[in-house]
Amino acid sequence: MSNIQDKVVIITGASSGIGEATAKELASKGVKLVLAARREDRLKKLQEEIQKNGGQAIYKVTDVASHEQMEELAEYVLTEFGKIDVMVNNAGVMPLSPVYQKKINEWDSMIDINIKGVLYGIAAVLPSMRERKERHIINVSSIAGHLVFHASAVYSGTKFAVRAITEGLRKEEAPNNIRTTIISPGTISTELLESISDEELKSEIVEVSKIGIDPASIARAIAFAIEQPSEVAINEMIVRPTIQEL
Numbered sequence: 001m002s003n004i005q006d007k008v009v010i011i012t013g014a015s016s017g018i019g020e021a022t023a024k025e026l027a028s029k030g031v032k033l034v035l036a037a038r039r040e041d042r043l044k045k046l047q048e049e050i051q052k053n054g055g056q057a058i059y060k061v062t063d064v065a066s067h068e069q070m071e072e073l074a075e076y077v078l079t080e081f082g083k084i085d086v087m088v089n090n091a092g093v094m095p096l097s098p099v100y101q102k103k104i105n106e107w108d109s110m111i112d113i114n115i116k117g118v119l120y121g122i123a124a125v126l127p128s129m130r131e132r133k134e135r136h137i138i139n140v141s142s143i144a145g146h147l148v149f150h151a152s153a154v155y156s157g158t159k160f161a162v163r164a165i166t167e168g169l170r171k172e173e174a175p176n177n178i179r180t181t182i183i184s185p186g187t188i189s190t191e192l193l194e195s196i197s198d199e200e201l202k203s204e205i206v207e208v209s210k211i212g213i214d215p216a217s218i219a220r221a222i223a224f225a226i227e228q229p230s231e232v233a234i235n236e237m238i239v240r241p242t243i244q245e246l
Contacts, residue, residue, distance in 0.1 A: 004227045005030035008081045010073065012064050012121060013091030015042035017190035018140060021215035022088060022222050027055030029223060034077050035059035037091070064091045064117030074124035084128055086136040086226055089121040094142075095195040096151040096205065106197065107154050114158035118165060129178050134230050136179040138222060139166045143186045143240055151201055159184075163236075170235060179233040181225045186240020187212040211241045 009026055013019040015037035023033055027050045035043050035057055043059040050057040058080060062073045077084050092114050095106040118139050129135035144152050145159030163182055170180040189212035196202040218239055225234040 002029070002227060003229060004223065006032060007085035007226065008032045008034065008077065008083055009086040009088060009226070010034040010036060010077060010084060010121075010125070011088045011090055012036045012062065012117065013140075014046065014059070015039045017192065018185065018188065018215045018218045019088075019090045020046055021219040022090065023050065023057065025216065025219035025223050026226075027053065027057060029227075031056075032081060033057040034073075034080075036062040036064075036073055038063055064089075064120060065112040067116075067120045067123070070117075070120040070124040074128070078128060083132065084125045084135065086138065087121055087125045087129075088138045088140070088222060089118045090140045091117050092140065092142075092192070093195045094155050094192045095197060096155055096201060097196070097198055098151050099153050101198070103197065106195075110154055110158045114155075115161045115165075118162055122165075122169060126173075126178075130173070130176050134177045136181070136226060137166075137169065138181040138183060138225060140218075141166075141182050141184045143184055143238060143246065145182075145184055146238065147246070149246060151198075170233075177230070179225075179230075181222075181234050182236045183218060183221055183225070184236070184238045185218050186238065186244045186246070188215055188218060189213065190215055211243055213239075213241045 009031050011019050014023050014035035040061045047057045047059050060076050062069050097103045139162050141162040142159040144156040145163045148156040166180050166182045221237050221239050
């Protein structure tokens with residue numbers, strides 16, 4: 001048996017993009033999936049597709065920006081499966097804008113989902129993982145967590161934060177044999193750009209994003225990290241299009 005088969009994996013932001021692709025990739029490897037997102041229709045459709053192809057999946061409508069809902073998600077998984085092997089904190093938004101535009105609501109959304117959502121996900125699963133002394137937390141950051149580009153000041157700030165949080169968690173939980181992984185995607189073909197409210201900026205970013213690679217590329221990277229023997233931790237990966245300079 002491989003080191004991935006029959007593991008119980010939670011994926012947030014599972015209704016589209018990287019989350020959806022990761023669910024399909026892991027389902028093909030025999031993982032027991034828990035799909036979490038806000039759009040129930042998408043979750044149900046994905047669950048049915050996975051089950052039709054012989055995979056195992058359940059879902060729970062969850063807003064990662066709610067600490068209470070994340071705690072309820074973890075409790076639900078423990079009730080259904082008795083354990084949580086891997087937490088994939090994938091949910092995120094990217095409403096890029098220059099700081100001078102003062103899009104406060106968009107800043108708040110990025111902080112609530114991209115930072116607090118990751119923290120709430122970690123907090124929800126960590127107690128049971130510490131008891132087991134062998135589990136895995138994967139946080140999806142971004143190339144924007146390594147560099148800052150035009151209109152990305154706040155977004156990059158949230159993704160730098162994810163990297164800092166994950167590295168801090170690694171140091172704290174290494175003695176408990178809990179693995180941590182940061183995945184930093186470059187340009188990916190997803191719905192993420194739809195959250196940009198500035199139409200001129202969106203059109204510029206859409207043009208750049210034409211080089212984007214399929215979310216399945218990130219899904220395979222996540223699967224690779226999970227598949228390693230428990231004594232091996234893939235702590236950080238950057239995955240971007242070969243031709244991307246940024």
